[in-house]
Amino acid sequence: MSTLDVELNGEAVHDIDAPDSFVTDGPFPVVLDNSGRSTHVHLHFDDDLDRVARVEEGNHFVADEATRRVHVSTADVDEPVRGKLKVVTGYGSNTRYVDVRIDPSPESSNESVAVDETLSAPPERAPEAPRGQRAVNALDRLVQRGGTAGAALGLVAIAAGVALALVVDSLLVSVAVGLALMIALGAVLLAVT
Template sequence: MPTLSVELNGDAVHSIRAPDRFEASGPFSVALENLGRSTHVHLHFDDELDRVCSIGETNHYVDDESTRRVHVTADDVEESITGKLKIVTGYGSNTRYVDVRVDPPPAAEADEIVVDEAFAEPPERPPDPPPRQRAANAVVGVVERGGLPAAALGLLAVVAGVAFALTVESVVVSVAVGVVLTVSLAAVLLGAV
C-alpha cells in the first residue's frame, strides 16, 4: 500500500514537511511522523478528492516522537482525479497542501486459464452393482480387512440361533432370530458399499 509520509515538528513547533505531489491507484495511508512534542493534526480533502477518498476521522492526535498511520480509502475511478490534501497543525497555525492524484487501478493482466471441456460437466457415475455382487464384495471386503474370524464367528452364531429357534419352536424366538439375521445381513451389505 503506498504511503504519503508527513514529517511533523521537525524544523520547529507545528512545522509540516510533506512532498508536493503524491499518486495512488487505490487505498493508501498517511504516515504522520512526529519528531517533537505531541500534536494535533487535521486532514481534509478538497471537493474533488472528497468524492473518491475518505478517512475515518479528520482530527488525529500524534504522541511525542511517534508515528501514526491514517488509512485512506479510495474508490476505483475510471479516469485520474486530482485534488489537494490539506494538512493543518497547531489549531490552524501551520498549513500545508499536497497535490494528490488518484489513478484508475492497473488493468489486470490477462492470465487466461484454459479449462478442458471435459470438466464442464460432472463425471458420469457407474451404475450401482446388483445386490448379489454387493454381497460378494462384502465377503471379499471382510476377508481383505482381516475380519474372517469375526465373520466365521458371526456365521456360527447365526446357525446356532436358527437351530435354537427350530428346536424351541417359539414364535418369539423365531422373530428375534429373524431380526438378528436381517440386521446382520444389512450390516454386511452396507459394509460392502
C-alpha cells in the same frame, strides 16, 4: 501500496514537511511521523478528492516523538482524479497542501465479471421428507449436536417428576410437573430445529 509520509515538528513547532505531490492507484496510509512534542493534525480533502477518497476521522492526535498511520480508503475510478489534501497543525497555525492524484487501479480496469444466468433463478427447494422421516432427522440432529446426554437427563427428570406427582397426589406438584414437561418439550423442540 503507496505511502504518503508527513513529518511533523521537524524544524520548528507545528512544522509540516510533506511532498508537493502524491500519486496512488488505490487506498493508502498517511504516515504522520512526529519529531517533537505531541500535536493534533487535521486532514481534509478538497471537493474533487472528497468524492473518491475518505478518512474516517479528520482530526488525529500524534504523541511525543511517535508515528501514527491514518488509512485513506479510495473508490474505484475510471480516469485520474486530482485534488488537494490539506494538512493542518497547531489548531490552524500551520497549513500544508499536497497535490494528490488517484489513478485507475490496473486490476479493476482489466477485470470483467461474468454473471451466470442461473444466479437469477430462485434456489430449488429439497422435497419435504415424510412425517416419520422428519422425526428421525430431528432426533439425528439432536444427537449430532451433543444433546444425547441432555436428552437422557431430561427424560430421567421427567420420569422422576411424573412418579413424584403420582405418589404425592397434590395439585401443586402436578402443576409443577406439567410446567416442567412443557419446558422440557420446548427445549427439545429448540434443540432439534
